[in-house]
Amino acid sequence: MRNYLLLISFLILAGMVNAQDSVNSGGGTALSSAGFASFSIGQPFFVSQISATGAVYPGIQQGYEISSEDGLDIYPSVSVKAxxxxxxxxxxxxxxxxxxxxxxxxxxDSKGVFLRLSEIVEAESRIDMxxxxxxxxxxxVLKDNRLLKTFKILKK
Known part of the structure; x- marks a missing residue:
């Protein structure tokens, strides 16, 4: 009886475990002049696809975000130097x-603690450090509360 109970428990737990399962959280299409590739974040297949023109190998794609602190494309005529x-x-x-x-x-500061806010009125301004x-x-540096550029400044 004990063996049957153990076997039934094992079968129930085995059905609940979803190892090697993947939930796709996103995807899209990458385009270039050479062609395109559709993709999804996660693992939608597990069989390699190989042909004379290319190959696709399975694997889990980890999604991450790349962000830029510079907003110079908003105002392309901006030239700011520090x-x-x-x-x-x-x-x-x-x-x-x-x-x-x-x-x-x-x-x-380096921890993101606010130190000072200044309005710029001259083309060449001095900031007391x-x-x-x-x-x-x-x-x-902001224009109309939109980020133009971020400078990393070293103070001696």
Whole structure:
């Protein structure tokens, strides 16, 4: 009787285990001038497909996000420079051929803690960094509250 109970328990648990199962969380189509490939995040098949023109091998695709901190494509005429880097006393922020209305800069430390918000009114502006301790800082340049560029600043 004990063996039957053990066998029934095993069969029930075996039906509940879904090892090697994959739930697809996304997908799409990648296009180029050479052709296209449809894909899904997960593992929709397990058999290799090989032909004279190419091959497809199975595997789990791990989805991840790539993001850029620079928003220069929003305002393509923007040219922003920050120098000197590393800085000791003053950081110079230089803009060329751009309307400065609505430009703000946000200074944060390496942990993302807000330190300062400044409005830019001149094409070449000085940002006082003398009172800050040595370390890494991030300067975010915004226009109309949209990110243009992020600078990593080293303070001596």
């Amino acid at each position: 120098y000197p880097n590393p800085v000791t006393d003053y950081l110079i922020l230089s803009f060329s051929s751009f309307d400065l209305y609505g430009i703000k800069v946000i200074l944060t 003398a009172s800050l301790s040595a370390g890494v800082y991030f300067l975010k």
